[in-house]
Ligand code: FAD
């Protein structure tokens with residue numbers, strides 16, 4: 106009955122890269138996903154000629170030439186550089202935190218002027234070992250930037266106080282003393298021309314796929330189809346919430362098509378203020394420099410996660426990490442299941458990190 110070498114649960118980037126590499130090694134794979142499409146969170150929906158990033162804005166960036174070459178096998182990338190702006194108390198600021206932001210905040214024109222203010226605020230706070238996101242932000246960039254551009258956005262995004270969140274989250278954002286609005290420090294960045302589906306279709310070419318299939322609804326029958334399982338869903342669900350739920354943050358997306366050419370002049374506009382219910386508005390055409398007469402915008406609302414909702418972000422605080430370690434210990438006892446991806450590893454991975462991790466796991470499996 107074992108028609109396949111691998112049953113791959115989840116057609117996100119991790120599952121697709123694993124399936125592709127296994128197929129190259131002559132293995133037979135079946136990829137299943139509970140959604141009605143493949144691609145996981147990088148999936149794009151074409152709405153009247155505009156690639157809408159259905160599960161939130163996705164910008165590919167990496168410092169690793171091998172990963173860049175890997176994705177470029179499947180699609181050509183444009184030269185889009187992510188430069189979001191943030192609106193706070195009616196004023197607009199450049200992100201990430203750079204000389205433009207500092208000028209907008211204080212009118213400082215030289216790195217020395219900006220550094221003097223930031224360093225005096227960091228000194229005033231005087232924290233040596235930041236233990237949470239608030240402490241980390243205050244010791245990285247000072248009080249003014251924290252209060253204008255971080256605190257309210259962060260608490261809206263995570264539904265928790267910044268003092269209850271892990272410090273590493275804020276280290277995702279660069280701080281620089283140059284007039285450079287590039288959100289990432291990586292050497293390679295862009296959007297695949299024609300959308301992310303091109304990469305997914307390339308990865309899955311010639312591989313058996315079944316959508317609208319929830320692994321947990323037919324676990325035994327599906328498992329019996331293959332010698333091994335690659336699981337990219339939620340690790341706590343895999344173990345029937347044995348040690349209790351891991352916490353996630355969910356999102357709700359509100360899409361609107363508008364008969365206007367250019368709604369906000371940028372792909373990503375963040376809204377810091379707590380009285381604005383969404384965290385950001387995405388105008389998708391700007392990812393591909395679209396010239397259409399219409400536009401599609403998405404308001405992104407951050408929401409409390411429940412088991413019926415999509416889990417988008419792991420909440421990697423101490424309590425959840427402890428629980429995750431207990432699940433991980435169970436997973437290490439499974440000779441025939443490979444766990445990978447954002448949900449199965451409960452990790453705030455970006456796309457390039459997911460690809461690197463899937464390639465590493467295939468290497469381990471086949472070498
Ligand atoms: P997923 O894409 O989540 O795929 C997992 C798949 O498994 C899903 O399709 C799901 O339906 C399926 N599945 C789960 N359980 C089951 C089950 N029981 N049965 C069958 N199928 C199941 N990264 C970047 O590099 N740049 C960005 O700009 C960026 N922006 C992001 C914005 C948002 C809002 C979010 C949420 C993420 C962003 N990311 C970004 C991260 C990126 O989405 C992930 O790194 C990557 O897509 C994760 O791939 P994955 O395969 O691990 O998971």
Ligand code: UDP
Pocket residue numbers: 191200254255256258259262274275277278375
């Ligand atoms: N962040 C912030 N203000 C912003 C943008 C981001 O305070 O305008 C913080 C917030 O805590 C967020 C984290 O930085 O969760 C990481 O932001 P990023 O844009 O990398 O998040 P993602 O795109 O993964 O949601």
